[in-house]
Amino acid sequence: MVATQDxxxxxxxxxxxxxxxxxxxxxxxxxxxxxxxxxxxxxGMVTSEGTIYPLxxxxxxxxxxxxxxxxxxxxxxxxxxxxxxxxxxALDAFRLEWRRFRDAVDHFVERTDER
Amino acid sequence: MSTRxxxxxxxxxxxxxxxxxxxxxxRRRELVQEISAHIAEARASLxxxxxxxxxxxxxxxxxxxxxxxxxxxPPPAEASRRPEAIVQxxxxxxxxxxxxxxxxxxxxxxxxxxxxxxxxLLWVSSAWTLPQKLLGTLVVPGGxxxxxxxxxxxxxxxxxxxxxxPATPNAMACSSGGSGG
Numbered sequence: 001m002v003a004t005q006d007x008x009x010x011x012x013x014x015x016x017x018x019x020x021x022x023x024x025x026x027x028x029x030x031x032x033x034x035x036x037x038x039x040x041x042x043x044g045m046v047t048s049e050g051t052i053y054p055l056x057x058x059x060x061x062x063x064x065x066x067x068x069x070x071x072x073x074x075x076x077x078x079x080x081x082x083x084x085x086x087x088x089x090a091l092d093a094f095r096l097e098w099r100r101f102r103d104a105v106d107h108f109v110e111r112t113d114e115r
Numbered sequence: 116m117s118t119r120x121x122x123x124x125x126x127x128x129x130x131x132x133x134x135x136x137x138x139x140x141x142r143r144r145e146l147v148q149e150i151s152a153h154i155a156e157a158r159a160s161l162x163x164x165x166x167x168x169x170x171x172x173x174x175x176x177x178x179x180x181x182x183x184x185x186x187x188x189p190p191p192a193e194a195s196r197r198p199e200a201i202v203q204x205x206x207x208x209x210x211x212x213x214x215x216x217x218x219x220x221x222x223x224x225x226x227x228x229x230x231x232x233x234x235x236l237l238w239v240s241s242a243w244t245l246p247q248k249l250l251g252t253l254v255v256p257g258g259x260x261x262x263x264x265x266x267x268x269x270x271x272x273x274x275x276x277x278x279x280x281p282a283t284p285n286a287m288a289c290s291s292g293g294s295g296g
Contacts, residue, residue, distance in 0.1 A: 032149055032152070032153055033152070033153050033156040033157065036153070047177070048175070048176060048177020048178065048181055048182070049153065049175050049176050049177060050131075050150050050153070050176040050177040050179075050181070050182040051177055051181060051182055051185040053146055053149045053150055053153070053182070054146065054182060054185040054186035055185065056149075057142065057145065057146065057186065074159065075152075075155055075156060075159060076152050076155060077152075078152065079149060079152075
Protein backbone atom coordinates (compact mmCIF):
# COMPACT_ATOMS: atom_id res chain seq x y z
CA MET A 1 0.00 0.00 0.00
CA VAL A 2 2.74 2.40 0.98
CA ALA A 3 4.78 1.49 -2.09
CA THR A 4 1.89 1.99 -4.50
CA GLN A 5 0.95 5.23 -2.80
CA ASP A 6 4.51 6.45 -3.23
CA UNK A 7 4.36 5.53 -6.89
CA UNK A 8 1.04 7.31 -7.26
CA UNK A 9 2.40 10.45 -5.61
CA UNK A 10 5.45 10.34 -7.87
CA UNK A 11 3.20 10.12 -10.90
CA UNK A 12 0.95 12.94 -9.79
CA UNK A 13 4.00 15.09 -9.11
CA UNK A 14 5.44 14.19 -12.48
CA UNK A 15 2.23 15.09 -14.24
CA UNK A 16 1.77 18.45 -12.56
CA UNK A 17 5.34 19.63 -11.99
CA UNK A 18 5.77 21.17 -15.42
CA UNK A 19 2.69 23.34 -14.85
CA UNK A 20 4.04 24.46 -11.51
CA UNK A 21 7.21 25.47 -13.35
CA UNK A 22 5.19 27.32 -16.00
CA UNK A 23 3.23 29.05 -13.20
CA UNK A 24 6.41 30.20 -11.50
CA UNK A 25 7.47 31.73 -14.82
CA UNK A 26 4.11 33.37 -15.48
CA UNK A 27 4.99 36.72 -13.91
CA UNK A 28 8.75 36.91 -14.08
CA UNK A 29 11.74 35.29 -15.67
CA UNK A 30 13.81 33.06 -13.43
CA UNK A 31 16.98 31.03 -13.64
CA UNK A 32 17.22 27.36 -12.74
CA UNK A 33 18.47 27.59 -9.18
CA UNK A 34 15.87 30.25 -8.38
CA UNK A 35 13.11 28.11 -9.90
CA UNK A 36 14.14 25.08 -7.85
CA UNK A 37 14.18 27.16 -4.70
CA UNK A 38 10.69 28.41 -5.52
CA UNK A 39 9.44 24.86 -5.98
CA UNK A 40 11.22 23.55 -2.89
CA UNK A 41 9.42 26.09 -0.72
CA UNK A 42 6.41 23.80 -0.92
CA UNK A 43 6.92 20.42 0.61
CA GLY A 44 7.00 17.43 -1.68
CA MET A 45 7.12 19.13 -5.07
CA VAL A 46 10.77 18.42 -5.85
CA THR A 47 12.47 15.26 -4.68
CA SER A 48 15.64 15.60 -6.73
CA GLU A 49 16.52 19.09 -7.81
CA GLY A 50 18.59 17.99 -10.78
CA THR A 51 15.60 16.56 -12.63
CA ILE A 52 14.23 20.09 -13.11
CA TYR A 53 16.85 20.72 -15.79
CA PRO A 54 15.81 17.97 -18.21
CA LEU A 55 12.25 19.18 -17.65
CA UNK A 56 13.22 22.76 -18.52
CA UNK A 57 15.06 21.49 -21.56
CA UNK A 58 11.95 19.64 -22.74
CA UNK A 59 9.71 22.66 -22.15
CA UNK A 60 12.12 24.69 -24.22
CA UNK A 61 12.15 22.18 -27.06
CA UNK A 62 8.34 22.08 -26.94
CA UNK A 63 8.33 25.86 -27.32
CA UNK A 64 6.58 26.51 -23.99
CA UNK A 65 9.51 28.46 -22.51
CA UNK A 66 12.45 30.32 -23.96
CA UNK A 67 15.76 31.17 -22.36
CA UNK A 68 18.80 33.39 -22.56
CA UNK A 69 22.08 33.58 -20.71
CA UNK A 70 22.76 36.55 -18.49
CA UNK A 71 25.80 37.54 -16.49
CA UNK A 72 25.50 36.91 -12.80
CA UNK A 73 26.74 39.34 -10.15
CA UNK A 74 28.66 36.41 -8.68
CA UNK A 75 29.79 33.17 -10.26
CA UNK A 76 29.03 31.71 -13.70
CA UNK A 77 26.41 33.17 -16.09
CA UNK A 78 22.81 32.15 -15.50
CA UNK A 79 20.29 30.84 -17.94
CA UNK A 80 17.02 32.71 -17.49
CA UNK A 81 13.73 31.14 -18.54
CA UNK A 82 10.51 32.88 -19.48
CA UNK A 83 7.12 31.81 -20.75
CA UNK A 84 6.30 31.93 -24.47
CA UNK A 85 2.78 32.61 -25.77
CA UNK A 86 2.35 28.90 -26.33
CA UNK A 87 3.46 28.29 -22.75
CA UNK A 88 0.95 30.78 -21.43
CA UNK A 89 -1.83 29.15 -23.46
CA ALA A 90 -0.84 25.69 -22.18
CA LEU A 91 -0.84 26.98 -18.61
CA ASP A 92 -4.28 28.60 -19.00
CA ALA A 93 -5.70 25.41 -20.49
CA PHE A 94 -4.25 23.34 -17.68
CA ARG A 95 -5.62 25.68 -15.02
CA LEU A 96 -9.12 25.17 -16.36
CA GLU A 97 -8.79 21.39 -16.51
CA TRP A 98 -7.09 21.23 -13.14
CA ARG A 99 -9.86 23.14 -11.37
CA ARG A 100 -12.46 20.84 -12.83
CA PHE A 101 -10.45 17.74 -11.88
CA ARG A 102 -9.59 19.00 -8.40
CA ASP A 103 -13.22 19.91 -7.66
CA ALA A 104 -14.41 16.51 -8.83
CA VAL A 105 -11.90 14.66 -6.64
CA ASP A 106 -12.61 16.97 -3.68
CA HIS A 107 -16.30 16.31 -4.09
CA PHE A 108 -15.77 12.66 -3.21
CA VAL A 109 -12.64 12.65 -1.09
CA GLU A 110 -13.46 15.56 1.19
CA ARG A 111 -16.98 14.33 1.85
CA THR A 112 -15.75 10.88 2.87
CA ASP A 113 -13.39 12.62 5.24
CA GLU A 114 -16.21 14.34 7.13
CA ARG A 115 -18.08 11.17 7.98
CA MET B 116 38.49 20.87 2.73
CA SER B 117 37.70 22.69 -0.48
CA THR B 118 39.71 20.17 -2.50
CA ARG B 119 37.66 17.29 -1.04
CA UNK B 120 34.49 19.21 -1.93
CA UNK B 121 35.78 19.76 -5.46
CA UNK B 122 36.54 16.05 -5.71
CA UNK B 123 33.02 15.04 -4.67
CA UNK B 124 31.44 17.52 -7.06
CA UNK B 125 33.66 16.46 -9.95
CA UNK B 126 32.86 12.80 -9.27
CA UNK B 127 29.18 13.64 -9.37
CA UNK B 128 29.48 15.57 -12.64
CA UNK B 129 31.56 12.75 -14.17
CA UNK B 130 28.88 10.25 -13.28
CA UNK B 131 26.24 12.53 -14.76
CA UNK B 132 28.29 12.81 -17.95
CA UNK B 133 28.51 9.01 -18.12
CA UNK B 134 24.77 8.57 -17.60
CA UNK B 135 24.13 11.03 -20.40
CA UNK B 136 26.59 9.31 -22.76
CA UNK B 137 23.83 8.28 -25.19
CA UNK B 138 22.57 11.83 -25.67
CA UNK B 139 23.66 14.22 -28.40
CA UNK B 140 26.71 16.13 -27.18
CA UNK B 141 24.95 19.53 -27.26
CA ARG B 142 22.19 18.33 -24.96
CA ARG B 143 24.66 16.59 -22.68
CA ARG B 144 26.88 19.65 -22.42
CA GLU B 145 23.89 21.88 -21.79
CA LEU B 146 22.55 19.71 -18.94
CA VAL B 147 25.94 19.25 -17.31
CA GLN B 148 26.60 22.98 -17.59
CA GLU B 149 23.32 23.95 -15.95
CA ILE B 150 23.58 21.38 -13.19
CA SER B 151 27.13 22.36 -12.47
CA ALA B 152 26.04 26.01 -12.26
CA HIS B 153 23.26 24.96 -9.88
CA ILE B 154 25.75 23.10 -7.68
CA ALA B 155 28.08 26.12 -7.66
CA GLU B 156 25.22 28.36 -6.63
CA ALA B 157 24.03 25.98 -3.90
CA ARG B 158 27.60 25.59 -2.68
CA ALA B 159 28.06 29.35 -2.44
CA SER B 160 24.99 29.61 -0.25
CA LEU B 161 26.22 26.99 2.25
CA UNK B 162 26.80 28.43 5.70
CA UNK B 163 29.79 26.28 6.40
CA UNK B 164 31.21 24.00 3.80
CA UNK B 165 32.30 20.55 4.95
CA UNK B 166 32.12 17.08 3.46
CA UNK B 167 28.73 16.35 5.01
CA UNK B 168 27.13 19.50 3.67
CA UNK B 169 28.53 18.88 0.17
CA UNK B 170 27.25 15.30 0.23
CA UNK B 171 23.88 16.55 1.38
CA UNK B 172 23.84 19.08 -1.43
CA UNK B 173 24.61 16.38 -4.02
CA UNK B 174 21.96 14.12 -2.51
CA UNK B 175 19.41 16.86 -3.03
CA UNK B 176 20.46 17.10 -6.68
CA UNK B 177 19.45 13.46 -7.08
CA UNK B 178 20.99 10.37 -8.62
CA UNK B 179 22.57 11.14 -12.03
CA UNK B 180 20.72 8.08 -13.35
CA UNK B 181 17.40 9.69 -12.39
CA UNK B 182 18.38 12.89 -14.15
CA UNK B 183 19.30 10.92 -17.27
CA UNK B 184 16.01 9.01 -17.06
CA UNK B 185 14.12 12.28 -16.89
CA UNK B 186 16.06 13.55 -19.87
CA UNK B 187 15.29 10.38 -21.82
CA UNK B 188 11.60 11.18 -21.79
CA PRO B 189 8.44 11.28 -19.77
CA PRO B 190 6.88 8.55 -17.60
CA PRO B 191 9.39 5.70 -17.40
CA ALA B 192 7.05 3.59 -15.27
CA GLU B 193 3.59 3.53 -16.78
CA ALA B 194 3.76 4.58 -20.37
CA SER B 195 6.67 2.35 -21.33
CA ARG B 196 5.02 -0.76 -19.91
CA ARG B 197 1.57 -0.42 -21.43
CA PRO B 198 2.30 -0.33 -25.16
CA GLU B 199 4.31 -3.53 -24.76
CA ALA B 200 1.31 -5.29 -23.29
CA ILE B 201 -0.79 -4.16 -26.22
CA VAL B 202 1.75 -5.39 -28.74
CA GLN B 203 1.95 -8.79 -27.09
CA UNK B 204 -1.79 -9.33 -27.21
CA UNK B 205 -2.68 -11.76 -30.01
CA UNK B 206 -4.17 -9.97 -32.95
CA UNK B 207 -6.02 -11.34 -35.94
CA UNK B 208 -3.45 -11.41 -38.73
CA UNK B 209 -3.64 -12.78 -42.26
CA UNK B 210 -3.05 -16.36 -41.06
CA UNK B 211 -5.86 -16.24 -38.54
CA UNK B 212 -8.36 -14.71 -40.95
CA UNK B 213 -7.37 -17.21 -43.65
CA UNK B 214 -7.77 -20.11 -41.22
CA UNK B 215 -11.25 -19.00 -40.18
CA UNK B 216 -12.46 -18.37 -43.72
CA UNK B 217 -11.11 -21.66 -45.04
CA UNK B 218 -12.42 -23.67 -42.11
CA UNK B 219 -15.89 -22.22 -42.53
CA UNK B 220 -16.33 -22.15 -46.31
CA UNK B 221 -13.05 -23.49 -47.76
CA UNK B 222 -14.60 -26.90 -48.21
CA UNK B 223 -17.35 -25.42 -50.36
CA UNK B 224 -15.00 -23.56 -52.66
CA UNK B 225 -12.43 -26.30 -53.02
CA UNK B 226 -13.80 -29.53 -51.50
CA UNK B 227 -11.66 -31.11 -48.77
CA UNK B 228 -8.45 -29.33 -49.80
CA UNK B 229 -9.80 -25.90 -48.87
CA UNK B 230 -10.70 -27.19 -45.42
CA UNK B 231 -7.34 -28.96 -45.00
CA UNK B 232 -5.47 -25.73 -45.80
CA UNK B 233 -7.64 -24.03 -43.19
CA UNK B 234 -6.63 -26.63 -40.59
CA UNK B 235 -2.94 -26.18 -41.47
CA LEU B 236 -3.26 -22.41 -41.02
CA LEU B 237 -5.10 -22.96 -37.74
CA TRP B 238 -2.25 -25.04 -36.36
CA VAL B 239 0.45 -22.74 -37.73
CA SER B 240 -1.06 -19.69 -36.04
CA SER B 241 0.13 -18.72 -32.57
CA ALA B 242 -3.06 -16.88 -31.71
CA TRP B 243 -4.94 -19.95 -30.49
CA THR B 244 -4.29 -22.37 -27.65
CA LEU B 245 -4.05 -26.15 -28.15
CA PRO B 246 -7.63 -26.89 -26.94
CA GLN B 247 -8.93 -24.16 -29.23
CA LYS B 248 -7.08 -25.71 -32.15
CA LEU B 249 -8.49 -29.17 -31.39
CA LEU B 250 -11.94 -27.65 -31.15
CA GLY B 251 -11.46 -25.84 -34.44
CA THR B 252 -10.27 -29.00 -36.17
CA LEU B 253 -13.02 -31.28 -34.86
CA VAL B 254 -16.08 -29.11 -34.46
CA VAL B 255 -16.12 -26.14 -36.82
CA PRO B 256 -18.48 -26.78 -39.82
CA GLY B 257 -16.80 -29.26 -42.09
CA GLY B 258 -14.75 -30.45 -39.11
CA UNK B 259 -14.04 -34.12 -38.56
CA UNK B 260 -16.56 -34.65 -35.75
CA UNK B 261 -19.66 -34.64 -37.94
CA UNK B 262 -18.41 -37.08 -40.63
CA UNK B 263 -16.97 -39.39 -37.96
CA UNK B 264 -20.18 -39.22 -35.93
CA UNK B 265 -22.30 -39.88 -38.98
CA UNK B 266 -20.09 -42.77 -39.97
CA UNK B 267 -20.47 -44.35 -36.51
CA UNK B 268 -24.23 -43.89 -36.55
CA UNK B 269 -24.58 -45.22 -40.06
CA UNK B 270 -22.73 -48.45 -39.27
CA UNK B 271 -24.24 -49.11 -35.85
CA UNK B 272 -27.92 -48.40 -36.46
CA UNK B 273 -28.45 -47.67 -40.10
CA UNK B 274 -32.15 -48.44 -40.17
CA UNK B 275 -33.89 -46.33 -37.57
CA UNK B 276 -31.81 -43.29 -36.57
CA UNK B 277 -32.44 -39.93 -38.12
CA UNK B 278 -29.66 -37.42 -37.90
CA UNK B 279 -30.91 -34.53 -35.73
CA UNK B 280 -30.73 -31.42 -37.84
CA PRO B 281 -30.29 -28.04 -36.16
CA ALA B 282 -33.55 -26.86 -37.73
CA THR B 283 -35.72 -29.52 -36.11
CA PRO B 284 -36.08 -28.13 -32.55
CA ASN B 285 -36.83 -24.70 -33.93
CA ALA B 286 -39.52 -26.03 -36.19
CA MET B 287 -41.13 -27.85 -33.28
CA ALA B 288 -41.00 -24.79 -31.09
CA CYS B 289 -42.70 -22.76 -33.81
CA SER B 290 -45.51 -25.20 -34.36
CA SER B 291 -46.28 -25.52 -30.67
CA GLY B 292 -46.24 -21.76 -30.30
CA GLY B 293 -48.65 -21.45 -33.22
CA SER B 294 -51.21 -23.89 -31.77
CA GLY B 295 -51.15 -22.21 -28.40
CA GLY B 296 -51.97 -18.76 -29.79
